[in-house]
Amino acid sequence: MAIISLPDGRRTWRRFTPSQQVIRWFAYLIGIAAFVWCWNRISEATTWFFVWDAPRIAGDILTRAMPPRWSYMENLWVPIWDTINIATLGTIAALMMAVPVAFMAARNTTPQMNVSQKVFRLIPPFMRPWLLTSTGEDSYSIGLIRPLALLVIVSTRSINSLIWALLLTAIIGPGVFAGIIAIAIRSIGFCAKLLYEAIEEIDHGQVEAITATGASRWQVMAYGIVPQIMPAFAGISVFRWDINIRESTVLGLVGAGGIGLQLSSSLNVLAWPQVALILLVILAAVVISEWVSAKVRGAII
Amino acid sequence: MSATATASELDLLLGRKWKKPPFIKRPWLRWGLIVGAGIYLALAISSVPVNWARVYEGLERGAAFIAAFTSPDFVSRWNDIYHGMMESLIMTVAASVVGILISIPIGLGAARNIAPLPVYMICRGIVAVSRALQEIIVAILLVAIFGFGPLAGFLTLSFASIGFMSKLLAEDIESMDRVQAEAIKATGASWLQWINYGVQPQVMPRLVGLSMYRLDINFRESAILGLVGAGGIGATLNTAFDRYEFDTAAAILILIIGTVMALEYLSGIIRAKVQ
Numbered sequence: 001m002a003i004i005s006l007p008d009g010r011r012t013w014r015r016f017t018p019s020q021q022v023i024r025w026f027a028y029l030i031g032i033a034a035f036v037w038c039w040n041r042i043s044e045a046t047t048w049f050f051v052w053d054a055p056r057i058a059g060d061i062l063t064r065a066m067p068p069r070w071s072y073m074e075n076l077w078v079p080i081w082d083t084i085n086i087a088t089l090g091t092i093a094a095l096m097m098a099v100p101v102a103f104m105a106a107r108n109t110t111p112q113m114n115v116s117q118k119v120f121r122l123i124p125p126f127m128r129p130w131l132l133t134s135t136g137e138d139s140y141s142i143g144l145i146r147p148l149a150l151l152v153i154v155s156t157r158s159i160n161s162l163i164w165a166l167l168l169t170a171i172i173g174p175g176v177f178a179g180i181i182a183i184a185i186r187s188i189g190f191c192a193k194l195l196y197e198a199i200e201e202i203d204h205g206q207v208e209a210i211t212a213t214g215a216s217r218w219q220v221m222a223y224g225i226v227p228q229i230m231p232a233f234a235g236i237s238v239f240r241w242d243i244n245i246r247e248s249t250v251l252g253l254v255g256a257g258g259i260g261l262q263l264s265s266s267l268n269v270l271a272w273p274q275v276a277l278i279l280l281v282i283l284a285a286v287v288i289s290e291w292v293s294a295k296v297r298g299a300i301i
Numbered sequence: 302m303s304a305t306a307t308a309s310e311l312d313l314l315l316g317r318k319w320k321k322p323p324f325i326k327r328p329w330l331r332w333g334l335i336v337g338a339g340i341y342l343a344l345a346i347s348s349v350p351v352n353w354a355r356v357y358e359g360l361e362r363g364a365a366f367i368a369a370f371t372s373p374d375f376v377s378r379w380n381d382i383y384h385g386m387m388e389s390l391i392m393t394v395a396a397s398v399v400g401i402l403i404s405i406p407i408g409l410g411a412a413r414n415i416a417p418l419p420v421y422m423i424c425r426g427i428v429a430v431s432r433a434l435q436e437i438i439v440a441i442l443l444v445a446i447f448g449f450g451p452l453a454g455f456l457t458l459s460f461a462s463i464g465f466m467s468k469l470l471a472e473d474i475e476s477m478d479r480v481q482a483e484a485i486k487a488t489g490a491s492w493l494q495w496i497n498y499g500v501q502p503q504v505m506p507r508l509v510g511l512s513m514y515r516l517d518i519n520f521r522e523s524a525i526l527g528l529v530g531a532g533g534i535g536a537t538l539n540t541a542f543d544r545y546e547f548d549t550a551a552a553i554l555i556l557i558i559g560t561v562m563a564l565e566y567l568s569g570i571i572r573a574k575v576q
Contacts, residue, residue, distance in 0.1 A: 035394065041391045042395060042451045042455050045450050045451050045452070045532070046448075046450050046451070046452040047448055047450070051448070054446050054447050057445070057446050061442075061445060061446065081348065084345075085345040088341075088345065089346070154558065154561070155558050158562070159524075160525045162437065162528060163538065163554075166528070166539065167542060170362065170542050170543075170545065171362045171363045173355040175352070176350065177350070177352075177356070227321075234324075253437065253528065253529070267441065282435075287433060
């Protein structure tokens with residue numbers, strides 16, 4: 001916010017000072033230049049003839065795809081069942097692995113040890129935020145396992161489930177099993193991240209109360225921490241299950257089972273009426289799972 | 302809850318061993334859920350065909366893949382990797398810019414407190430369609446229509462960004478502080494001035510945060526679009542897997558993870574600056 005003097009001597013209000021404005025315009029300039037450069041690169045790699053022809057092609061595909069081949073539905077029930085299984089079993093497996101990872105990543109539950117200031121100085125500065133869990137008067141608590149847990153979270157989260165599926169079909173062969181494991185691995189990071197944030201936000205008083213009764217470390221966890229994160233845990237599970245239904249519908253494109261297999265084989269033979277039906281089924285599955293997840297989360301929270 | 306329990310309820314509990322209260326209170330619902338889940342799990346697990354011999358054979362390849370992470374091969378396919386990564390980044394940046402620009406008017410239209418009902422319905426419809434279709438399916442259709450190459454990927458990511466950004470932006474606008482916006486209106490501001498001075502400053506921090514987050518998501522998604530021919534690093538990765546060149550695949554995955562981490566770090570800094 002700034003008061004600016006105009007050339008004729010009057011004073012007026014502007015939202016930004018001149019130097020702020022210069023910086024903003026410069027940022028916009030860089031942004032636009034970057035976008036134009038990117039667009040040119042995309043444009044060079046594009047066959048524009050196909051693009052000008054696109055409306056005709058789109059219309060052509062649409063007339064071929066309509067009406068959907070409803071009779072193909074009888075071949076789809078088993079793939080739908082497989083798809084639901086991939087999502088559900090994958091989510092369950094992911095949660096089993098995510099819980100220990102989350103407890104290892106949360107600052108208040110990760111195994112930690114106290115070190116003196118002298119030792120703490122030895123740690124390189126960029127490592128400190130990863131390791132430090134709490135600061136005492138002149139001692140520092142560091143968790144050595146925490147960076148490992150965070151690495152698991154980041155690496156499983158950054159890689160799409162289709163890539164995991166691609167990898168797993170190469171390793172353990174195509175099929176539903178590869179899909180389940182792909183979904184499970186991909187979901188670990190997501191669930192563990194949300195869960196460890198929930199663990200870090202718990203009310204410390206309850207934990208202290210349980211500790212004061214002379215409870216062991218595991219009892220503190222079971223009676224002090226777990227009841228507090230249970231609603232978050234249930235919410236995260238359902239939320240991830242919803243996403244997994246969505247993702248498992250396309251895993252078949254790389255051979256990992258489910259309705260995507262039918263989609264890819266129909267696409268390969270250009271059977272557009274079947275493709276239309278499958279897309280409708282996928283759309284319905286996505287909408288229903290989102291509805292279920294919203295209802296369940298509404299009931300929990 | 303013990304706080305709401307009456308004295309007679311407490312008398313009943315006296316002298317008995319304390320039991321942890323169950324997460325789901327109604328017993329019929331609890332047992333129904335447990336039995337239902339058990340039946341479902343038994344059915345589901347028994348219907349998954351697992352070829353353990355094949356899995357056992359694969360363990361060796363799995364070990365080879367994990368070992369490849371210790372010696373990733375960036376060199377022998379560097380040209381392909383470089384072009385794939387550049388294409389992914391280019392698609393990501395271009396699609397994020399276009400997606401965000403388009404999602405701002407749609408986000409405004411999808412906020413019930415500033416848009417009239419017909420506009421609201423149309424914009425919510427666009428958001429719903431964009432969110433219901435997954436990137437990869439959109440990419441398949443767009444590749445069929447526009448041909449192979451990054452243009453299809455760019456359009457896919459832009460389309461997906463619109464649904465995501467508009468929905469979250471609209472929710473943020475709906476939960477904004479009405480008083481500030483009304484104060485601007487009371488000065489006699491036009492509609493555009495009202496949006497610019499009353500609404501925009503309130504949602505700007507969140508919009509910047511969301512944009513950075515979407516940039517991050519778009520990059521991750523761009524890594525798979527190549528599988529269906531929509532450009533980017535996915536095609537290179539697919540080829541590497543098909544040829545069992547695990548060291549090259551490991552190099553690509555490390556680059557993807559590294560880029561995602563760098564983007565997350567960057568967005569953390571920018572969000573901290575804006576908020």
